[in-house]
Amino acid sequence: MVAPAPxxxxxxxxxxxxxxxxxxxxxxxxxxxxxxxxxxxxxGARPDPSDASKRIPVYKVAMSEVVAKIHRDVPATRFxxxxxxxxxxxxxxxxxxxxxxxxxxxxxxxxxLPIDHTLCGAGKDRPDVRAVxxxxxxxxxPENDGYPEDWTTPGRSSLFHYxxxxxxxxxxxxxxxxxxxxxxxxxxxxxxxxxxxxxxDALDLPRAPYELPLVLCDRLFGQDxxxxxxxxxxxxxxxxxxxxxxxxxVNGKLYPYLDVEPRQYRFRVVNxxxxxxxxxxxxxxxxxxxIGTDQGLLPAPVALTTLTLAPAERADLLVDFGAxxxxxxxxxxxxxxxxxxRVGTTTGARxxxxxxxxxxxRKIPESAAVETRTLTLNEYxxxxxxxxxxxxxxxxxxxxxxxxxxxxxVEIWKLMNLTEDSHPIHLHLVRFQILDRQLFDADEYNTSxxxxxxxxxxxxxxxxxxxxxxxxxxxxxxxxxxxxxxGYTGRYVWHCHLLEHAANEMMRPFEVVARPGT
Numbered sequence: 001m002v003a004p005a006p007x008x009x010x011x012x013x014x015x016x017x018x019x020x021x022x023x024x025x026x027x028x029x030x031x032x033x034x035x036x037x038x039x040x041x042x043x044g045a046r047p048d049p050s051d052a053s054k055r056i057p058v059y060k061v062a063m064s065e066v067v068a069k070i071h072r073d074v075p076a077t078r079f080x081x082x083x084x085x086x087x088x089x090x091x092x093x094x095x096x097x098x099x100x101x102x103x104x105x106x107x108x109x110x111x112x113l114p115i116d117h118t119l120c121g122a123g124k125d126r127p128d129v130r131a132v133x134x135x136x137x138x139x140x141x142p143e144n145d146g147y148p149e150d151w152t153t154p155g156r157s158s159l160f161h162y163x164x165x166x167x168x169x170x171x172x173x174x175x176x177x178x179x180x181x182x183x184x185x186x187x188x189x190x191x192x193x194x195x196x197x198x199x200x201d202a203l204d205l206p207r208a209p210y211e212l213p214l215v216l217c218d219r220l221f222g223q224d225x226x227x228x229x230x231x232x233x234x235x236x237x238x239x240x241x242x243x244x245x246x247x248x249x250v251n252g253k254l255y256p257y258l259d260v261e262p263r264q265y266r267f268r269v270v271n272x273x274x275x276x277x278x279x280x281x282x283x284x285x286x287x288x289x290x291i292g293t294d295q296g297l298l299p300a301p302v303a304l305t306t307l308t309l310a311p312a313e314r315a316d317l318l319v320d321f322g323a324x325x326x327x328x329x330x331x332x333x334x335x336x337x338x339x340x341x342r343v344g345t346t347t348g349a350r351x352x353x354x355x356x357x358x359x360x361x362r363k364i365p366e367s368a369a370v371e372t373r374t375l376t377l378n379e380y381x382x383x384x385x386x387x388x389x390x391x392x393x394x395x396x397x398x399x400x401x402x403x404x405x406x407x408x409x410v411e412i413w414k415l416m417n418l419t420e421d422s423h424p425i426h427l428h429l430v431r432f433q434i435l436d437r438q439l440f441d442a443d444e445y446n447t448s449x450x451x452x453x454x455x456x457x458x459x460x461x462x463x464x465x466x467x468x469x470x471x472x473x474x475x476x477x478x479x480x481x482x483x484x485x486x487g488y489t490g491r492y493v494w495h496c497h498l499l500e501h502a503a504n505e506m507m508r509p510f511e512v513v514a515r516p517g518t
Contacts, residue, residue: 021228022074022221024247024254030340031072034256036212037192040089048098049161056098059091063131063175063189064106070247071254075225079188079252080107082133082173086252087215087272088191091173093164095197103133104157113183113229116239119503120397122179127153130177131184135193136312136426137171137294137469138162142490145428148178148507165487166431167359167467168200169296170268170314172215182274182499186219186229186243188252190272199359200297204352206266206318214331215252216309216338217272218245232387241388242275242421242500250331250339257340261347262325264354266291267317271309274499277422280307282319283330283337289354292316295431295467297359302463310424312470312497315463318354361466364410364433364482372412373403377473377496377506379419390419390496390506403494403510405485407518415471415479418442423473423501427483428492429512431467434460435480442476453478470497485512 042057066081082088093099107129117124130153134146143150144160152158171193175184192213205211220228220243231238250256271278282288282305289301294314301318309315321329321343329341375393382389395402405411412435415425436457444452457480459465473479495507 019222019224022223022225022247027071027073027254029255029337030257032253032256034258034339035251035253037085037087037215037251038089040083040091042099046100049100050098050163056100058100058102060102060104061088062104062106065108066188068252070221070225070249070252074221074254077221077225077227078112079227080184081188082191086188088173088189090192090194090213092194092196093162095164095166095168095195098161098163100159100161102157102159103131103152105131105152105154107131107154109154111180111183113187113227114231114238115180115183116237118237119179119239120505121149122503126179129154130180131175131189132158132177133160133173133189134176134428135162135171135173137169137431138193139166139429139487141488142492145492146176147491148176148181148493151177164195166195167296168195168197169294169467170194170270170292170316172270172272172314174272179503182503183229185272185499186274187227190215192268192270194268203355203358205291205355206264206352210263210349210352211266211268212258213268213270214250215270215272216278217249218276219247219249220245221247237387239387239504240500241504242498244275248333248336248338255337255339257342259342259344260321261344262322263347263349263351264318264320264322267319269309269315269317271311271313273311275311277311278309278333280309281305281332283332284324284327286324286329289318290315290463291318291355291358293464293466294469298463298466299359299361300357301354304463307463308472310422310470310472310497311499312424312426313472320354322351364484366412366435366482368410369412369482370409371405372414374414374416377415377417377419377423377425379421388504390501390504392494392496392506392508395508396505397507397509401491401509401511403508404513405483405510406515407489407512408484408486408515410482410484412480412482415473415481416440417473417475417477417479418446420475421498422475423506424470424497425473425494426470426497427494429487430483430485431469432471432481432483434464434468434471435482436460437474437480438478439476440478488512489514
């Protein structure tokens, strides 16, 4: 496995004139309990769009302005949230049992974060506030996927159908509106979506209250408690290439604590940051086990002491506090303290055991691939805008679609990173497997177009050897993934999940087409 390249993180931008910034390091730590997002209750049932003889649950989820406290000693913050909270409530579904979700836009008419109208799809001719929800990792038809241009404005809603014809997995939902996704997610439009199935039920895994979501994200705040967002300083072009913040929230709280029993817990972790990579570890150096990736369970638990999560990646983790009775353990990311676990001395329920096997993951043979595509990750200086421009395969969003896989076909995508950043690349609709990563001389390729490979290909680490929908593509590395394009025909997107990059054209459509003669 190629280790992630060190990332140079600029300090937060100078505070805007309305007041001084919040300094999280000066706050008391571990004075607020960890909030647990509620599980959303359905509002009844309606006919299944794919089978009118069946009725399926329907949920009504409003997007609106919400007020929440990030810390005991910080004034309440204005966020945008789903169903009245940030993060939004957890939606639970079961494999093969579809749900309907009405996403209702009740947001204010004006945005409170700095829109860059020079970005693709964010022109001044567009409404200031737009939103469209994407369930990240869902196998849904194009009209229910949350295509970036299918947004609604305040006062309108969209009814989306999620068939859940996929294995148990920890997904998440978030805004995907063209040009302002980075702002809408930063404002708080995100939540967890869990799919469960009989194979998962049969395992001896912790269940509520010993199974909890942990949604991680970083943000900037003023001392008044209000969200800040860094800008370039140019009033007409405020976009910045990445945003790194000094307040690290877990389920919307800064430095929370969680009382745990001396037993095994299951944590469904989501990195919901715009740009931040997290390197998770326990302060006592303890071992934890990863049992699942973006798209479901691994073949067997993988013992870890550190876990790197790129933006949009998820991890299904088991942490056993049985040997830490009476102790306080921190969840950290390098030098950042994220939260505290306070381990009690007694447990109120039968403790679960670490499984030796989880779920078979059938490897897709390379011989099944009918096409191999080499796709570059590019960064340019844009002379017109006087800033960087990020592209996929050197093409802009509105250029003709060049990736048109056939339905039910298998392809290998060779993602060649010509930039100095690590990029988490996400494909909508599908799940895939990582084949390998191989270093190459990016400078030589950028100069002459000659591909010079360095060292032998490295297979994915054991905790990446499952089903994925987001993959880290490191600098100077070719990352190969193998994908079966199954489910639906139609137009979807693939993009970098560093949201500032996606907003500046590092997003492209692909189209799944029917096989000839079908």
